[in-house]
Amino acid sequence: MLMRITVTLLMAALLVFGLVSWADYDFWLMGPSPSHYTWWWPEEMSTLGQHADNLFWLIMVMVTVMFVITMGALTYSIWKFSAKRQDKAVFSHGSHKLELLWTAIPAAMLLVIAFSQMSTFAAMQFDSSMEDENGEELPVLCEIWASQFDWRFRYPGRDGRFGTNDDFESAYELVIPMRDREPDHDKKKNIFLLRSRDVLHSFFVPHLRFKRDAVPGMTQRIWLGVDDEQLAEIMADREDKSFDIICAELCGWGHYKMSGRVRVLPDAEYEKWVDEMTALQFGNS
Amino acid sequence: MSDPNASSIRPGMGEPGTTRTSHEHHELGFIRKYIFSVDHKVIGIQFMLLGLVFFVLGGLFAMAIRYQLAWPWESMPVIGDLLFPNTGQAITPEFYTMLFTMHGTIMIFFVIIPLLTGAFGNFLIPLMIGAPDMAFPKLNMYGFWAMIPAVGCVFMSFLQPGGGPGAGWTAYPPLSTIASASPGSLSAQTWWLLALTWVGFSSMMGAVNYVTTIVKMRAPGLTMFRMPLTVWALLIAALLQLFALPVLTAASMMQISDRVFQSGFFTPTNLVINQINPEGAGAAAGGQPLLWQHLFWFYSHPAVYIMVVPAMGLASDILSVHARKPVFGYKPMVYSMCSIAGLGFIVWGHHMFASGMNPALGMTFMVATMMIALPSAIKVFNWLGTLWGSRIQLTTPMLFTLGFIAMFIIGGLSGIWMAATPVDIYIHDTYIIVAHFHYIVFGGSVFALFGAIYHWYPKMFGRVMNETLGKIHFVGTFIFTNGVFYMMHQLGMAGLMRRTADPYDYESYAHLQPLNVFITISAFCLFVWQIFFVWNFFHSMFWGKRVGRNPWNACSLEWEAPSPPGHGNFDSPLRVYRGPYEYADPSVEEDFLAQTRDIESK
Incomplete structure (x- = not known):
């Protein structure tokens, strides 16, 4: 019993x-949770x-x-x-x-x-390979480079082309425009190239519900779109305006510390940031 | 044992192994009898002891992982000085990668598979089908002894510079193929690959034997659809191994070749590791890391079913015996296991939804994965159907089997989220995955194994295990298992990634430490609680209550043999009249009708 x-x-x-x-x-x-993060x-x-x-x-x-x-x-x-009984069980082989x-x-x-x-x-x-109305491929915002144990983000600079001398690199922090000038919700896409220099890594942004392995030897076209209304809601009561980037594929002993941040800026501020980075680039050279 | 006369059971099966063991009456020496034995029962018990020893080792690794996650980089009290004298009594990041790599490797390849197919496959198949031994007794012995080089290779890998492999049990290249990428990828990784290959040899020899034995050596009257579900499950698992293992062996050889001969199966061109072009990678290269993932999961996904289908079989048998009721829907049970096996070969890509594989392929794998949930659901419903209207005896084996069903329900249902690709993108490689597969492999397979050990122990040693201790063991194990693994769902929902040595530097994870401390304490309790089992297991071997042939009043053939059975297993010829689950048959007075009992000619 x-x-x-x-x-x-x-x-x-x-x-x-x-x-x-x-x-x-x-x-x-x-x-109430002490931070913005819960067990959900x-x-x-x-x-x-x-x-x-x-x-x-x-x-x-x-x-x-x-x-x-x-x-x-x-x-x-x-x-x-499981009650104690003297009679037998139901004799059935199924139905x-x-x-x-x-x-x-x-x-x-x-x-x-x-x-x-x-x-x-x-x-x-699939939408990362989307073309615009004229059949042209959408421009790439930046290249995401993963390596042991950091994230680097290479932007094409003002001319929009990689491999020219106005390319600049941002370490640790990925900055993306909100595309608030784009009225169409479905077109708020930013295209990225995801690449790895050494071993497998995985680009994971919990807030964007996005995760993709960075595979050495492969260049992957991915896209991320930020919903500006949702974002405004989240931003309202936050001090820190950026979010975690987490490496989600075992990449060696330092895997646990391969972190980055993603910051989403309104288009005007994004342009300003690009200007600053470009100035910094030429100032240093 | 006076006149075993095995060949009269099955005329025409006069092959050397069986006739020798049953006819000649000479006593074998200790070494031939217990060490280099060709007797399937001894080999089964050898596999069981090997599996249980490694279970302790794998468990200790798990405890170390849990310690690190609760209190990262903190010095370990008491044992810290002994284990980590040079690093402030604390686990290092390199050591942590080794820990989870070897925890997975040991639990899968040295505990679950050897215990299910090695121990219970060997012990039960001949007994349950009324055969005197396996079809190839010597091959069977080699099967066990192939595990010894595997064990040797594992220990060698710990002794290498770098202190053991650290690329995860999945060993994804290029982390695993390039020495400068990880300390574990110096020579340790090669030994790890060799260990896996030897385990593969062992499983292969076992699988050939099981299939042949089941197909050719059943007692007269024992048709395929009169076999216990355990035998069906082991047959299906053996077929899975036969088809999937060659791929893993080939893949291991390719990775060894990449590592040793600098070939380029998996290593792409122009890698830059730690600012330098690694040696070898520049020489050949041109490889594709995703190729390994496909080959690896082509084996390792069926391996997941090798780890759970036999447990389903064991659970079905135990359930029917202790519920005193026939298995509900015997044929649907068989067909669902067959479809799990069939579909199991076309779902491996669901491990790779986020891997960069062609997304169109992801869609097909998603649909196949959804479909494989169906046979598992059917099995759960049939177990519940078996219980309905039964007379449950709450013995220890039954308790563990009921626990198995509960855990399998949770583990099975959480799998549906993983099959749904857009959701999986978020939960891929988080602790939800860890929770899910531990519910299946620990809550499912290990619970079924505990049930099976308690259930067939009398047949193995002629004595029963202590029921009171068994019940205490069950209650604690059930509570702490859920304490450990249920809360991992919560960690995973918060996005916590597996294999992260110290998550709390991330803003997203900083608040998760108290939850991890809770899990760790539960895990320690779970580990310590197994003392009840260990004591019971060894104590009962010598001082347990002696029992006769059929202590549970079960119907299947193994209970016709003496406990423990001698060479040749059965002391009288067998003839089978019916299926294995005729409990509560109204045509006889007792509540069970043995497979061999002839009620018509009486």
Whole structure:
């Protein structure tokens, strides 16, 4: 009897624990968070991140339903069928109908998830090769270079071309324009080339919900777009106007300290920053 | 043991190994009997002891990892002087990379796979199908002894300059191929690759044996669809190994070749490491790092199923015995394991959604991955169907199996987020992944293994393990396992990356330390709690309660043999009349109807 109560309680606790932790994350913090960061993901500020977050919640709903059904059935059966009885168990080898039912329903759910994500994934992965109205490739904002154990960002400078003498490099900090002059929400894209000098690294910005490995020997065209409304909301109560860049692929002993920051500036301020960097470049030479 | 007469069980199977072990009655010496044994039961127990010893080592590595994550760079009390005399009693970053690399390697290649396929595969297959031994007993012995060079290579890799490999258990090049990229990539990485190759030899010899034995040596009347699900699971795992392992072996050889002969399979041109062009990389090169990832995951994704499908089989058997009810949906169980195996070969790319692989390929892998969740769901429903209307006996093996189902539900459901590519981009390589696969491999496979050890222990040693200690072991293990791994979901949601030695310098992670301290304390408790198991395991071997052939009143064939079974396993010829799960059959008085019992001619 003791064991019967114990196991049932353990399973029930796991069920409740699972629900509480997913449903209400503030619960764990027992009060307001000391920083902007909780035990949940940070605020989202990219044009696409919202789609990913929505997909996350869609899956959450489905998974919660399945979790409650399966864990609930497990907990209930453990309590109900572990009672001491003299008669035999139900002599059954299965049920064709039930098998069909619990094959078809999860299959349908999985297909819904599979298809509902395709457009977001395609937008994330393919739109970097997008062309403008005239069929020209969109200009590259900067090259992201990863190496053990730092991030360097090479900008083409005023002429917009790499390999000329007005190129400049920013270490540690990636500065990107908000593209607030661009009225079309879907066109607020900044194109980057992601490259590595030595081993594998991974460019991860939690706030942008973006992660991609930097592979030596490969140049990858990626794009990031900042949603300026979301950003304004986040910025409102923040002192520090920049966000973490984290290396997300093991790159050696110093992997843990391969950090960077990304700062998003309104277009006018971005232009000013480019001017400053250019002046610095020629001032030094 | 008076007249084992194995060949009368299966006329025509007069191949040397079986006839010798069963007919001749001479006593073997200690060395032939326990060390260089060709008896599948002894080999199984050898694998088990090897696996359990390495389990302790891998566990210690995990404890060190947890210490570092809770209190980074702080000197270790008491043992710090002994372990790290030159670095202020603290773990160094290089040492930390070695720790998680070897924790993964040891747990996968030296604990889970040897325990599931090596220990239980060897011990159970001949007994469950009514065969006197494996089809190739000597090959079986070589299979175990191939693990010894593997162990040697692992220890050699620790002794190399640099102190052990540090490129992760996935060994992604160029970090793993270029010596100047990481201290672990000096000579240690080569020894690591050799160790993996030897483990591969061992698994290969085992797999050939299992498939042959299961196909050719079943007792009369034991059709494929009368086999216990454990045998099915082990057959499927063996087939996975047969198809996937050659790829890993080839990939290891290619990486060794890159490292030793400066070939350029995986090393691209014009690398600059620490401001210099590394030796070798300039010479050949032209390689592609993604090639390794494809080859590696082509093996290692099926390996994930090698690590869980046998556990599913063991759990199904234990569940049915202790629920006193037939397995619900036997054939759907078999078919779902088969489809897991089949689909398992076309989902490896889901490890590479963020790798820079062609995104169109990512889409196909995503759909395949979604589909592989289906057979796992079907299995869960069938386990629940088995429990429904049953008469659950809350014995220790049953408790661990119920724990297995609960953990598998959590681990299985969290996998769905990972399959959804846009979400996976964020959670890829975070602690959500760590939580997910530990729920499957620790909460799932290890719980099933504990259940299996408690369940088949009487058959191995003729004595049962202590039930009270077993129950204490279960309750603590269940609580602390969730304490450790459940909270890792939270870390992962906050974006914490795995393999990060000291995360708290990042603004995003600074607030996560208290959570990590909690996890670490849970992990220490979990580790210490296993004392109940270790004591129980060794104490019961000599002083446990003696039991007869069938202490659990189970139906399957292994319980017809004496406990422990002698050479040749069975002392009378077997004939099988029905499937392995005929519990609660109303046509007999008892609540079980053994596979061999003939009720018609009575």
